[in-house]
Amino acid sequence: MRSVELRMLRILNIGLDRDILHAGEAQDRQKIYAQALPASISHIVKASPDTSPARIEVSKDIVVFPCPVRHWSLFVPAAIRRGSEILRSHRFDIIQVQEPFISGLAGAWLSRRFNIPLVVGIFSDEIDNPVWVRAHIANRAANIVGKRVLRAAAAVRCDSQIVAKKVASTGQKNVQYVPFLITHADRFLEPHAAAQGIRTQLLQGSAGPLLLTVARLEPEKNIDLSLRSFAETLKRFPEAVFSIVGDGSCRGDLEALALQLAKGRVRFLGRVANADVAAFYQAADLTLLSSTRESAARILFESLLAGTPILTTDTAGVHEVVQDGETGRVIALGDEAGFTNALVELCAAPERLALMGAEGRARTAKIVTLDGVIEGLRLVYKMALAA
Numbered sequence: 543m544r545s546v547e548l549r550m551l552r553i554l555n556i557g558l559d560r561d562i563l564h565a566g567e568a569q570d571r572q573k574i575y576a577q578a579l580p581a582s583i584s585h586i587v588k589a590s591p592d593t594s595p596a597r598i599e600v601s602k603d604i605v606v607f608p609c610p611v612r613h614w615s616l617f618v619p620a621a622i623r624r625g626s627e628i629l630r631s632h633r634f635d636i637i638q639v640q641e642p643f644i645s646g647l648a649g650a651w652l653s654r655r656f657n658i659p660l661v662v663g664i665f666s667d668e669i670d671n672p673v674w675v676r677a678h679i680a681n682r683a684a685n686i687v688g689k690r691v692l693r694a695a696a697a698v699r700c701d702s703q704i705v706a707k708k709v710a711s712t713g714q715k716n717v718q719y720v721p722f723l724i725t726h727a728d729r730f731l732e733p734h735a736a737a738q739g740i741r742t743q744l745l746q747g748s749a750g751p752l753l754l755t756v757a758r759l760e761p762e763k764n765i766d767l768s769l770r771s772f773a774e775t776l777k778r779f780p781e782a783v784f785s786i787v788g789d790g791s792c793r794g795d796l797e798a799l800a801l802q803l804a805k806g807r808v809r810f811l812g813r814v815a816n817a818d819v820a821a822f823y824q825a826a827d828l829t830l831l832s833s834t835r836e837s838a839a840r841i842l843f844e845s846l847l848a849g850t851p852i853l854t855t856d857t858a859g860v861h862e863v864v865q866d867g868e869t870g871r872v873i874a875l876g877d878e879a880g881f882t883n884a885l886v887e888l889c890a891a892p893e894r895l896a897l898m899g900a901e902g903r904a905r906t907a908k909i910v911t912l913d914g915v916i917e918g919l920r921l922v923y924k925m926a927l928a929a
Contacts, residue, residue: 551581551923552633554658556621556649557640558588558614560731563772565573567816568607569600573727576603578916579923584632586624588617588644629656636661636926637693643684646691659696659926665722665857667705667835670712674762674835699919702837702859716925720918722840724910730818730847731907737824744809748781749923751889754826756819756841757792757833762857762882764800767832771882773803779889779929784830785809787822824847827895828888832881833857843910846870846902851895853884863909864911869902 561568562585576583582603589595589608609624611617625637625648627740636656638661646662653660668674668681669688670917675681692698692709697716700706710717724730736747745752753772757763765786772784774777784804790813800808814822829845836861845852846863852862852870866872871884888895 547591551579551635552588553581553583553636553638554625554628554634554652555583555638556586556625556641556645556652558617558645559640560587560589561895562587562600563589563593563598563608564663567681569604570720571723572604573601574723574725574912575916576601578912579919583651584628584634586628586648587864588614588621593634615900617644618915621645622651625649625652626655630657634658636923639663641665642691642695643686647687650691650694651696659929660694661697661699661922661926662692662695664698664700664705665837666707667702667708667837669709669834671835672801676788689898693799696929697922699922700837703716703862704858706756707839708858713741715913716922718918718922718925720922720924721909721915721916722910723915724840724843727847727907727910728818729817730823730844731780731903734821734824736818739854740821741825745783746783748783749893750780751782751887753782753784753828754822754829754845755784755831756787756814756844757831759788759792759796761792762827762834763792764832764834765792765796765857767881768830768877769796769799769808770804770830770878771830772808773891774882775885776804778886782889783807783809785811785826787811787814789813813875815827819844820848823850826850828853828885828891830885831855834875836860838862846899846906849899849903851888851898851902853888855881863906865904865905869898 586609587604589610591610591612593608595608595610595612607624609620611620637644637649637653637658640663642662649660675685699720701722703719706719791877823845829850829852831841838858842863852864854872856872856874860872864870864872873884874879
């Protein structure tokens with residue numbers, strides 16, 4: 543691989559994260575990247591059909607091009623059309639995609655058509671994951687697509703060391719671990735003025751403990767496992783409360799299950815602004831994550847930064863963040879009894895929870911650094927340009 547010196551990079555990013563269409567953490571993260579790399583970054587983003595396609599000038603170095611479509615399958619041709627228009631009028635050094643499936647297909651086509659190196663991001667453990675592949679026939683097709691997109695990549699960025707090693711073991715070249723950047727980490731580290739009030743409001747006079755999940759309410763988050771374990775825990779701790787921050791396609795089914803198993807003890811809070819979520823972590827005694835697949839889930843970093851320990855299933859990347867028995871508990875996938883037993887044990891030991899939370903905050907604060915993220919990104923882009 544030839545040596546490459548980075549200058550002001552011009553990056554065309556293609557993704558599905560609609561948060562970047564609005565002011566907030568997603569835009570703030572891109573501003574940090576642009577300044578620190580340094581880079582000029584243009585984003586083609588899947589948007590709802592009623593969204594204006596007009597470009598959004600976030601800053602002098604960040605531009606967003608909404609791509610309104612009625613269905614995800616229409617995003618690939620729409621992104622190719624929009625990307626082709628942009629690439630014909632502006633020069634770019636790198637095309638970057640958020641995942642190897644939908645945006646990956648568009649990025650691979652544009653990379654080949656315009657002869658620009660492709661960087662693929664992997665922020666989940668899906669490629670060749672047997673649980674995910676077996677879950678739906680469409681996943682089998684997506685797995686094939688994802689592997690073909692990876693073969694077209696000049697470099698691959700993973701937010702989990704375990705996933706990075708897994709991808710590299712297939713013969714994929716230029717695979718680099720780059721941790722996810724937690725913007726405004728100070729919000730989680732510093733005591734939040736609203737935390738105590740939120741705790742009082744959620745407990746509604748109960749003694750607790752107060753349990754928390756922050757997640758998209760989608761099948762892979764497996765929140766019904768947490769609900770069943772919580773229902774068993776109520777037999778020992780009838781004043782416990784389980785609060786769920788987030789929204790998604792499973793919310794109705796989960797609300798019905800909560801009503802059946804733990805009537806009056808589960809609070810569905812919907813989406814909470816990124817600027818406010820730290821207060822909910824700090825209000826809680828323990829955070830639950832029962833996903834069937836993750837890489838290095840953001841909830842792990844955020845909860846520990848806030849000083850709240852975690853009970854989690856053993857998905858890829860978990861051990862990079864959570865030290866079992868020291869900053870939380872890690873339970874094998876599929877071991878529902880083990881998850882329930884660990885929850886009961888932790889609820890019975892508030893002093894242990896406090897010690898775990900303090901240890902987790904101290905350790906995680908050393909991991910989530912801007913310098914480490916930027917160093918990793920620069921290496922990814924150097925590898926892509928030299929490939």
